[in-house]
Amino acid sequence: MSHNRRSVLGAALALPAALTAGGLAAAAPAAAAPGGVDAGAWTPLVLETGITPSAGATPEVRLVTIAGTTFLQARGIVTCNLATDAKIGRLPDGFTAPAGYVRAAAPRNNSQGVNACRFEINPSGSVSVFGGNAGNPITWVQFDSVQTVWR
Template identity: 70%
Template sequence: MSKITNRRSVLGAVLALPAAAATGSLIAATPAAAAGGVVADAWTDLVLEPGVTAQAGATPQVRLITLADTTYLQARGAITCNLAADTKIATLPAGLKPTWYVRATAPRNNSQGINSCRFEVNTAGAVSIYGGNSGNPITWVQFDSVQTIWR
């Protein structure tokens, strides 16, 4: 039993060492350096397709955020809809066009045990939702969990 305890103690000490070293350098760093050079663009509204509406107080928006030389697309807001097939729901604001498909998972109405759908942006900037069908339509989608690598 003492060997297991000793192994755990050694493992705990080894795992804690990098954290302690990193904490020391972060404490001494300036706030911008500690944040890793985070650059966040302003939130911009998505251009919604007919039949797709923003939920009250939750306008669908996107922005780019760069952290440690990696850029991410973040989304927020929610829509009300009736999607019985894979459907284009919006277009990205002008100037935001990915170089490849950008995909993430987003919460949707829970129906028949399915509570998420695919959020996808193509290279033309079209935002589509995948997963709805006539037997299990998507009636709302919430975007606050959407964060995916942009480039």
């Protein structure tokens, strides 16, 4: 029997890997989540004056329901010049507003080490961005990372 630390450690690490590999080979595929997935259509946000969609990256939102939980997804990029917290748009007509505030972090221009801002939709359907100031204005915001529980 070897008391070499390297061989003992190798044997200890190999055992769980061998057990897992055997278990994975015999495992059945997972069943689909109850209720499945229902993804709504992408719908453009209605933007405020001075907020410009980037070419080929129109800001859009959709609702995705997975196993009974609804999530908001957003995508697109806007250019702007926001030196204060500001409303940048509203939800599209016919889009159900949230019951409460919905918030997420969104990438923005990297200035003074700040590279994210708060994306928020309020119960009236207004879409706002928070974090700009006179010394560090927000000049663009990307919404592709916005994915949050809706209801």
